Amino acid sequence: MNSTNDSEYRYPIRPCTLVYVVLMALTVITWLLGKTSLTGLSIALPVLAFALFKGLLIGDYYMGLKGVHGLWRWAIIIWLVVPGSMITWAFISAS
Amino acid sequence: MEKNYPPGDLAIWIFILAELLVFAVFFSAYAFTRAQHVELFNTYQQTLDTNAAMINTLALITSSYFVMRAVAAIRKNRQQQCVSWIVAAILMGVLFIVIKSGEYAHHYANGINLRTNTFYMFYLSLTFFHYMHVLMGMIILGAVAVKAHNGSYSAREHTGVETGASYWHMVDIVWLILFPLVYIMR
Numbered sequence: 001m002n003s004t005n006d007s008e009y010r011y012p013i014r015p016c017t018l019v020y021v022v023l024m025a026l027t028v029i030t031w032l033l034g035k036t037s038l039t040g041l042s043i044a045l046p047v048l049a050f051a052l053f054k055g056l057l058i059g060d061y062y063m064g065l066k067g068v069h070g071l072w073r074w075a076i077i078i079w080l081v082v083p084g085s086m087i088t089w090a091f092i093s094a095s
Numbered sequence: 096m097e098k099n100y101p102p103g104d105l106a107i108w109i110f111i112l113a114e115l116l117v118f119a120v121f122f123s124a125y126a127f128t129r130a131q132h133v134e135l136f137n138t139y140q141q142t143l144d145t146n147a148a149m150i151n152t153l154a155l156i157t158s159s160y161f162v163m164r165a166v167a168a169i170r171k172n173r174q175q176q177c178v179s180w181i182v183a184a185i186l187m188g189v190l191f192i193v194i195k196s197g198e199y200a201h202h203y204a205n206g207i208n209l210r211t212n213t214f215y216m217f218y219l220s221l222t223f224f225h226y227m228h229v230l231m232g233m234i235i236l237g238a239v240a241v242k243a244h245n246g247s248y249s250a251r252e253h254t255g256v257e258t259g260a261s262y263w264h265m266v267d268i269v270w271l272i273l274f275p276l277v278y279i280m281r
Contacts, residue, residue, distance in 0.1 A: 031149040034279035090126030
């Protein structure tokens with residue numbers, strides 16, 4: 001969240017606003033993929049990857065964990081990886 | 096500059112990790128149960144309103160952005176700006192609740208409940224559990240907004256704002272996984 005500090009703001013768009021635009025764009029892409037007739041891993045894995053990346057962005061830039069070191073820095077990343085891996089495993093086993 | 100601890104009260108982070116663990120178990124249970132009933136899950140997933148879910152996702156992402164701006168504002172001692180951003184975030188939460196309640200009303204009108212089938216059991220329990228977290232987050236943000244309005248926070252002391260923000264971001268991050276898992280992945 002320090003990325004919004006005016007003293008560090010030297011870009012045409014605030015980093016946090018850029019993250020917001022990326023999050024919105026990935027959400028719309030996910031929704032559009034859901035409108036296609038794709039099924040199985042060809043839709044499940046990209047959509048899950050988008051979701052995990054979005055979670056990473058929220059953790060780093062909105063929760064402010066990017067500027068924290070030690071275990072707390074990894075808390076959200078580990079949380080994303082564990083259920084992400086379980087979901088991937090379940091979908092691969094079902095395909 | 097790197098810090099040793101995340102923003103906000105450390106206690107909320109213990110609570111957040113506990114909540115995330117519960118949702119991780121829920122997500123895994125959904126995915127592995129689906130693996131045993133792929134056809135059933137794919138069939139009934141098509142009855143869900145992905146447009147409403149997409150709008151709700153955009154609402155929660157927007158609310159998280161507003162909350163993050165509220166934290167940035169109070170760090171610069173801009174109390175009124177902080178209040179405005181939090182109120183805007185709460186309004187996005189209201190939008191989420193209204194849309195989700197509409198979905199529940201539609202399902203209820205069609206006689207769908209927890210006993211309808213395994214897919215709906217997971218869908219209703221997972222989304223309702225999250226729905227309750229959104230309500231709780233709105234109450235927390237409301238309390239933070241009132242305190243900010245009364246001048247309780249400043250650039251020097253704003254742990255309460257960061258604590259409420261951290262909880263709200265957790266509610267958002269959970270939905271970011273829930274949305275594709277339940278509505279899109281098939």
